[in-house]
Amino acid sequence: MLQSFLQEDRRFVPPQNFAKQANVGAAEYERLLAQARDDRDAFWAAHASKLEWRHPWHTVLDWSGAPHAKWFVGGKLNVTDSCLKRHALGKRANKTAILWEGENGKVRKVSYAELYTEVQKLAAALLARGVGVGDRVAIYMPLVPECAAAMLACAYIGATHSVIFGGFSADSVRHRIIDASCKAVICADGGHRKGAVVALKAIVDEALAEGNAHSVETVIVLKHSGNPVTMKPGRDVWWHDAVAAQKARGEPPPAPAIVDAEHPLFILYTSGTTGKPKGLVHSTGGYLTQVLYTVRAVLDLKDDDVYWCTADAGWITGHSYVVYGPLAAGATVFMYEGAPAHPTPDRFWSMIARHRISIFYTAPTAIRTFMRMGDEHVRRHDLTSLRLLGSVGEPINPEAWMWYRDLVGGNRCPIVDTWWQTETGAIMIAPLPGVTVTAPGSATRALPGIDMDIADGGFLVARSPWPAMARGIWGDNERYRQTYWSQIAGTYFTGDGARCDEDGYFWIMGRIDDVVNVSGHRIGTMEVESALVAHPQVAESAVVAVPDDITGQALVAFVTLKNTAAADGDGASALDALKSDLKGCVAKDIGSFAKPKDIRFASALPKTRSGKIMRRLLKELACTGKVSGDVTTLEDMAVVASLSAD
Secondary structure, eight states: OOBOOOOOOOOBOOOHHHHHHOSSOHHHHHHHHHHHHHOHHHHHHHHHTTSOOSBOOSEEEEEEETTEEEEEETOEEOHHIIIIIHHHTTTTTTSEEEEEEETTSOEEEEEHHHHHHHHHHHHHHHHHTTOOTTOEEEEEOOSSHHHHHHHHHHHHHTOEEEEOOTTOOHHHHHHHHHHHTOSEEEEESOEEETTEEEOHHHHHHHHHHSTTOTTOOEEEEEOOSOOOOOOOTTTEEEHHHHHHHHHHHTOOOOOOOOEETTSOOEEEEOOOSSSSOOEEEEOSHHHHHHHHHHHHHTSOOOTTOEEEEOOOTTSHHHIIIIIIHHHHTTOEEEEEESOTTSSSTTHHHHHHHHHTOOEEEEOHHHHHHHHHHOTHHHHTSOOTTOOEEEEOSSOOOHHHHHHIIIIISTTTSOEEEOBOOTTTOSOOBOOOTTTOOBOTTOOBSBOTTOOEEEETTTEEEESSOOTTOOOEETTOHHHHHHHHSTTTTTSEEEEEEEEEOTTSOEEEEEEGGGEEEETTEEEEHHHHHHHHHTSTTEEEEEEEEEEETTTEEEEEEEEEESSHHHHTTSOHHHHHHHHHHHHHHHHHHTOGGGSOSEEEEOSOOOBBTTSOBOHHHHHHHHHHSSOOSOOTTBSOHHHHHHHHHO
């Protein structure tokens, strides 16, 4: 049984002024709960009806047995009707759909009418080059409005897109293109990151030059960075030339492809840090139903919001809560292409103040990084436009949650700590900001219509199907069944450990892979990390397990301090005293058995460009003193070099 030792007693009631205007208030919440309990099919049908359908469904759910679910059977639609057409041809035609800022400070505004037109033009260009319903298209772009347009243009013609994160190497791009047999690639000449240009087109060229990526017939290239590129005649075409060629023909926009609700909208590959990357397949009707439901209920999106989710489009959060969900709701979505602290540590807070962002949705790792940079960078800016804060990507420790609430939210903004996965497609567990009493570190309760539970002493599972669930792994449904549906018969196994308290609140304890057995105690490393970060001198921590002859496994903690000079080696005796103090904190909060065997101070921790700590690399360092595994997605190689030198 997975054991939990940390306790958190602080609770926060939704602010009265927020509760009064929330999309889901107390009465509506009770109605949703009752409807979901009494007739779950009717519950989801009501939410599906908020989409634009070309043909009605005849069966809400066909659940013939795990893992095969079909939602809104018989229904037909095109997602661009819901995400673009109804806004572009209605009262939101001139409303800003995407507000974009580049790392160099350039700002663009794209209205719903403009975005819809661009999508139709690119859709026509794809059709002209032989891409159509059922084909796969790889998208390898920076976070610019055209990236969203590319995704939507694929959906417009019924092609299945596979967005590849711009930080992946040529090998990773190649493997994803080959696995999905992509017929086309849409990329850019380059993207901007930390003042430099990432040569995206050159990486695509390298990916297509070797291996078996013979399925690719077309590469459409957006001119964005001005980076010089090589264009292969017959295969490569500039975005602006492809679009202009369609315009020159003077033909009306092509009709959108009307597809079945179960038509694969996209394939999204997991990061592939171990083993072959898994291409999770997501549907059209069920997926869009749940992401629209959750942006309204959890993120409380309203027509006058300026909404910023900091995720890249290459991850599921970018799909669901940068593109499809917010655009279906008619929101103004803020996009930023660039590094969070470039050129100055206050870049995020400056943009929130300048653009009057009202909803801010980011990752706990980013929050802890900002904590380490210092409060002064936040205090320098007027953040009173903010009314709601969100957390996504991994469990958030209570101290980071409190810093986020107190400093960024000014003690007035509710926090929605959301739990979900690439495989779930949309938020599953989260507070409703106008209703739920929040607890720092807990994602609180499963949403109405979602059936989550704790099984076998600490495994988080879903007992019933949900609309946005993945429909399988591309080309390998047996792997999908074995990975997610075989551990507990008929139940979706999330791979996360969790506990549920007396209030029905879920406390996510991290991946089961991160559960360690120390002297017979099965504990999650996240709890030890949380105990360390509670220390006033600690900014961030990551804990990994190493073999131990006496205890079976022992813990090694990598810690960054708020005072970076201390981490660089000044005052050895002071650091020794701090190590002892930190071990004492863990012993007090959890128990002496959980004290790390070793604590290593670092000026930074190895992270992906999306901000997640690469614990796999830290485990290699702790066990062998060096890193030999895949570092494709690592943001800064110098971090690993410095840790290896230590």
